[in-house]
Amino acid sequence: MTEPSVRVIGHQWARDAHAIKDFLGRNQVPFRWLDLDRGRRAGALLEEMGLTGAALPVVLLADHTALEDPPIEVLAEHLGMHMHADRTYYDVAIVGAGPAGLAAAVYGATEGLSTVLIEKEAPGGQAGTSSRIENYLGFPTGVSGAELASRALTQATRFGAEVLTPVAATKLTIENGYKTLELSDGNSLTCRGLIIATGVAYRHLPAEGLDRLTGAGVYYGAATTEALAAEGQHVYVVGSANSAGQGAKYFSKFADRVTVIIRGPDLAAHMSQYLIDQLDETPNIEVLPHTHVTKAIGEDHLQEIELENLETGEQTTVPASFLFIFIGAEPSHEWLGETVACDEHGYILTGPDLIEDDQLPADWPLKRHPLHLETSSPGIFATGDVRHGSIRRVAGAVGEGSTAIQLVHRYLAEVH
Ligand SMILES: Cc1cc2nc3c(=O)[nH]c(=O)nc-3n(C[C@H](O)[C@H](O)[C@H](O)COP(=O)(O)OP(=O)(O)OC[C@H]3O[C@@H](n4cnc5c(N)ncnc54)[C@H](O)[C@@H]3O)c2cc1C
Numbered sequence: 001m002t003e004p005s006v007r008v009i010g011h012q013w014a015r016d017a018h019a020i021k022d023f024l025g026r027n028q029v030p031f032r033w034l035d036l037d038r039g040r041r042a043g044a045l046l047e048e049m050g051l052t053g054a055a056l057p058v059v060l061l062a063d064h065t066a067l068e069d070p071p072i073e074v075l076a077e078h079l080g081m082h083m084h085a086d087r088t089y090y091d092v093a094i095v096g097a098g099p100a101g102l103a104a105a106v107y108g109a110t111e112g113l114s115t116v117l118i119e120k121e122a123p124g125g126q127a128g129t130s131s132r133i134e135n136y137l138g139f140p141t142g143v144s145g146a147e148l149a150s151r152a153l154t155q156a157t158r159f160g161a162e163v164l165t166p167v168a169a170t171k172l173t174i175e176n177g178y179k180t181l182e183l184s185d186g187n188s189l190t191c192r193g194l195i196i197a198t199g200v201a202y203r204h205l206p207a208e209g210l211d212r213l214t215g216a217g218v219y220y221g222a223a224t225t226e227a228l229a230a231e232g233q234h235v236y237v238v239g240s241a242n243s244a245g246q247g248a249k250y251f252s253k254f255a256d257r258v259t260v261i262i263r264g265p266d267l268a269a270h271m272s273q274y275l276i277d278q279l280d281e282t283p284n285i286e287v288l289p290h291t292h293v294t295k296a297i298g299e300d301h302l303q304e305i306e307l308e309n310l311e312t313g314e315q316t317t318v319p320a321s322f323l324f325i326f327i328g329a330e331p332s333h334e335w336l337g338e339t340v341a342c343d344e345h346g347y348i349l350t351g352p353d354l355i356e357d358d359q360l361p362a363d364w365p366l367k368r369h370p371l372h373l374e375t376s377s378p379g380i381f382a383t384g385d386v387r388h389g390s391i392r393r394v395a396g397a398v399g400e401g402s403t404a405i406q407l408v409h410r411y412l413a414e415v416h
Helices: 014-024 042-047 072-078 099-110 144-160 240-250 275-281 392-415
Strands: 006-009 031-035 059-060 066-067 091-096 114-120 161-164 170-175 178-183 188-194 218-220 234-238 257-261 283-287 290-299 302-308 317-321 322-325 380-383
Touching: 006 042, 006 188, 014 031, 014 072, 031 042, 066 072, 091 099, 091 178, 091 392, 099 114, 099 144, 099 188, 144 161, 144 257, 161 188, 188 283, 234 240, 234 290, 240 257, 240 275, 257 290, 380 392
Parallel strands: 006 031, 091 114, 091 188, 114 161, 188 380, 218 322, 234 257, 234 322, 257 283
Antiparallel strands: 006 059, 059 066, 170 178, 178 188, 290 302, 302 317
């Protein structure tokens, strides 16, 4: 096996080190992690490079550039990621490169639209963090989210979609039907058709100490880059839906023992039966019912968690170095301001869901009804998990992303 050309040197429990490892891992940049707390190799390398006393973590690149505690954008620039748009106008801009956004980019580019896809973290979205997607058509033995994302990204770019990452859409303004997006790189671009595919992000668990220790033993989602460090350890997983089940299964390959903490009596209410069966068949996974986490304890990293039995009120404190939290997710799209109508939970309303008591929204400006997937603002479409009524599955997101391009075509035909 060839040595990865990127090396990251730091302390296992440092939040900045976790953020960099997570970014590289999710963007499929091969790297070697050198832990200063394990063995002498990492320290010796820093000394050899004249970097003793450097701000940690240090990222060493193939050309021997050493970046000291780099912000993600700086690291991305050094890695040659495409962060600045080539043009100022596109027929369609897509915000979010999860399955919905990637599908829209493939269809937009193949159907002759100038297409830009903007992603703030890593292509693949939530699906990209899944260790094994088993119910997506065409993959009878499952496919890892990372592989699915990488294949889709290759497909989108091969057909000519421009993909900007890591870049966030930070503001939207509309003038005469032209939509202008401000971006986190300080630039802006304008489009006629806009597809919002920003999905959902993990909901935070409101327990004492958790925020302070996030990235230092407490992780939201699968954080697969930390799995090797969990080797031989007792890992705790919080959550009772499919993502928690997949996480538990994944960590059981590395950890000595995995405990899944759930509030209810069993997994039946929220988890698919095939996953429940898999957890049952894995000897080092156990489920702790009627329980929630009330506190995370540790100085610079997680050392113990406090648990409460919801039936008896009994509290126990157990040693724990790894807590992975999968407790559902919610949409976040403050950058849209008030431009599109949402339901009470922030999911974007589209098509028939905008019509109440046979009435179109008061500010809907056209004679026609909003198209299926069109928001309360003409020419802006919402797809995938961010949309009210979405089925919250990869196949649903892919279907909606592809369909939205047809609707963009119809909209563009109207305005030209
Ligand atoms: C661990 C896990 C396992 C799962 N397993 C399965 C499974 O086995 N089968 C299945 O069918 N479904 C599964 N799901 C659900 C599935 O992944 C989601 O339904 C799907 O990813 C939704 O796709 P999406 O494109 O709508 O949104 P997302 O996947 O959430 O992607 C949204 C993207 O938008 C980006 N974004 C957000 N805001 C901005 C902004 N302002 N600017 C730029 N980019 C932005 C985000 O960074 C993200 O990459 C799983 C989910 C998780 C978390």
